Amino acid sequence: MAMVLQSLSAEMLKLKHTLAFWLALVAPLSMVVLESGMWFDMNRRVAPPEVDSWLWYGQSIYVFWGLLIMPLFVTLETALVGQLEHAQEHWKHLYALPVPRGLIYGAKQFAGMFLIGVSCLALPFFTALGGLFLRWARPAVELTGPIPWFMLFKYSLAIYLGAWLIITIHTWISQRWKSFAVACTAGVLLTIAGVFVINADWGQYWPWAIAGIIGNKFDENVLQVAPLLVGSIGGVVMAFVAGWDVVRRDVL
Amino acid sequence: MDTTLITHDLTRRFGELTAVDALTLSVPRGAVYGFLGPNGAGKTTTIRLALGLIHPSAGEVLLFGQPLRRRRLELLRRVGALVEVPSLYPHLSGRDNLEVTRRLIDATKAQRDRALALVGLEDDADRLVKTFSMGMKQRLALALALMGEPELLILDEPTNGLDPAGIREIRELICKLPQEHGITIFLSSHLLAEIEQVATHIGIIQQGRLLFEGTLDALHAQNEPQLVLEVDKPQSAKEVLHAYGWKVRGNGGHSLTLAVNGAADVARINTQLVQGGVNIYHLNLQQPTLEDIFLAVTQA
Numbered sequence: 001m002a003m004v005l006q007s008l009s010a011e012m013l014k015l016k017h018t019l020a021f022w023l024a025l026v027a028p029l030s031m032v033v034l035e036s037g038m039w040f041d042m043n044r045r046v047a048p049p050e051v052d053s054w055l056w057y058g059q060s061i062y063v064f065w066g067l068l069i070m071p072l073f074v075t076l077e078t079a080l081v082g083q084l085e086h087a088q089e090h091w092k093h094l095y096a097l098p099v100p101r102g103l104i105y106g107a108k109q110f111a112g113m114f115l116i117g118v119s120c121l122a123l124p125f126f127t128a129l130g131g132l133f134l135r136w137a138r139p140a141v142e143l144t145g146p147i148p149w150f151m152l153f154k155y156s157l158a159i160y161l162g163a164w165l166i167i168t169i170h171t172w173i174s175q176r177w178k179s180f181a182v183a184c185t186a187g188v189l190l191t192i193a194g195v196f197v198i199n200a201d202w203g204q205y206w207p208w209a210i211a212g213i214i215g216n217k218f219d220e221n222v223l224q225v226a227p228l229l230v231g232s233i234g235g236v237v238m239a240f241v242a243g244w245d246v247v248r249r250d251v252l
Numbered sequence: 253m254d255t256t257l258i259t260h261d262l263t264r265r266f267g268e269l270t271a272v273d274a275l276t277l278s279v280p281r282g283a284v285y286g287f288l289g290p291n292g293a294g295k296t297t298t299i300r301l302a303l304g305l306i307h308p309s310a311g312e313v314l315l316f317g318q319p320l321r322r323r324r325l326e327l328l329r330r331v332g333a334l335v336e337v338p339s340l341y342p343h344l345s346g347r348d349n350l351e352v353t354r355r356l357i358d359a360t361k362a363q364r365d366r367a368l369a370l371v372g373l374e375d376d377a378d379r380l381v382k383t384f385s386m387g388m389k390q391r392l393a394l395a396l397a398l399m400g401e402p403e404l405l406i407l408d409e410p411t412n413g414l415d416p417a418g419i420r421e422i423r424e425l426i427c428k429l430p431q432e433h434g435i436t437i438f439l440s441s442h443l444l445a446e447i448e449q450v451a452t453h454i455g456i457i458q459q460g461r462l463l464f465e466g467t468l469d470a471l472h473a474q475n476e477p478q479l480v481l482e483v484d485k486p487q488s489a490k491e492v493l494h495a496y497g498w499k500v501r502g503n504g505g506h507s508l509t510l511a512v513n514g515a516a517d518v519a520r521i522n523t524q525l526v527q528g529g530v531n532i533y534h535l536n537l538q539q540p541t542l543e544d545i546f547l548a549v550t551q552a
Contacts, residue, residue: 093339
């Protein structure tokens with residue numbers, strides 16, 4: 001256990017002064033600023049009469065976050081974390097240390113999950129702040145009710161768990177291939193594909209669409225259990241598969 | 253003999269290419285083992301095999317008498333390594349770079365600071381590594397390798413990309429480690445002059461095969477000194493020397509070269525030539541350099 005904690009703390013130290021660390025806060029903030037900007041510009045009630053404005057506002061943010069911004073952000077974060085090692089050929093040094101390879105890879109996996117977790121934790125706070133700003137600056141949007149904190153955190157957590165599968169896939173891609181371009185291109189293409197397949201019958205099982213599908217039911221408060229399980233359990237399974245692949249591979 | 257690293261018939265193939273071919277070598281404890289070979293000879297592949305970074309196609313690696321394949325983690329605790337380029341995080345300070353590895357290998361902070369002191373970087377430890385010179389980066393990478401207080405230090409081309417001052421710093425450090433800290437050093441390089449100045453033992457590898465292994469003295473002993481002569485009548489000189497049983501090689505012009513056994517041979521040859529009516533302008537006994545020997549071994 002001590003070895004696990006030491007590996008994690010080493011991984012956290014590597015993130016000091018990195019763009020990856022700051023992006024964890026910038027990404028959700030950007031999402032909220034973008035959506036709030038649109039509501040600010042409309043300057044009228046946006047939600048249908050029967051729906052609470054806060055839920056509609058939250059849903060607008062969470063669906064775009066889950067479907068587009070977060071998958072792209074996962075791509076970028078994991079690619080940046082991978083480049084920490086690729087840029088200076090660190091793998092040879094790390095894997096020549098008396099530390100199990102699986103632990104080193106696991107710590108890397110944890111770093112990606114930690115950064116995305118920070119974003120998902122920050123998202124409800126930024127969403128609330130954006131809503132409060134609109135309530136003050138644009139009363140016409142009618143964000144008058146109480147902030148739905150429980151819903152904001154519940155769906156943020158669900159989106160995060162549903163994203164585990166893509167986090168593990170992109171962690172593996174970014175460790176497996178040295179090229180930053182390969183990691184980014186794969187993420188962009190697979191995310192865009194998610195936008196197109198989301199309405200297909202099997203779309204809810206497309207890893208890059210899962211978080212969007214979960215976010216899309218925010219206003220109805222209907223948790224999409226099947227995609228959530230595919231995303232979270234699939235993420236754990238994929239992490240073991242990726243770890244196995246990394247451990248047995250030659251370090252050239 | 254007490255050894256730190258042994259390979260038995262170690263072989264590694266990459267498709268059709270055999271990078272390391274039935275390599276059997278032995279690194280005695282306390283030695284500075286210079287692992288020499290031209291680029292592409294298989295030096296780095298051997299080091300990767302020795303550290304368990306890649307798997308052998310055949311053969312085995314023993315560290316401290318035990319098979320690496322079965323006890324990799326336990327054995328790597330006793331080894332420090334610098335493989336090719338220094339693996340550093342430029343956005344972190346020198347101390348933080350060591351701290352990352354310290355946390356991974358569970359070394360103490362005292363060991364970290366001792367490693368910094370050993371490479372003379374205490375005063376610059378809190379600067380970001382991206383502001384370091386190449387020589388400082390190399391020294392920091394050495395500190396990373398030394399932090400776990402290894403018994404065996406494996407260095408792959410540690411002076412690559414360094415200026416003469418940087419090369420000297422690393423050389424001085426390598427020289428003092430076995431003497432002051434009892435560390436065995438396995439040092440790969442294609443820079444012969446560097447190896448000659450620090451190594452006690454030599455292994456020469458080419459096309460994945462070990463061509464020579466032994467002490468530096470043994471290597472020199474295998475290669476006789478050369479006598480270079482300048483004479484007025486080279487053809488007559490050749491005939492005279494052949495008659496006495498010497499093997500003479502013409503260098504063009506008035507110059508001749510022959511292998512001899514020492515100063516006594518030089519005096520004898522001088523007398524024989526003078527008695528044969530040959531005038532000698534110049535007589536020079538040359539000890540072959542490691543470069544001469546290396547070329548002789550690898551081009552044989």
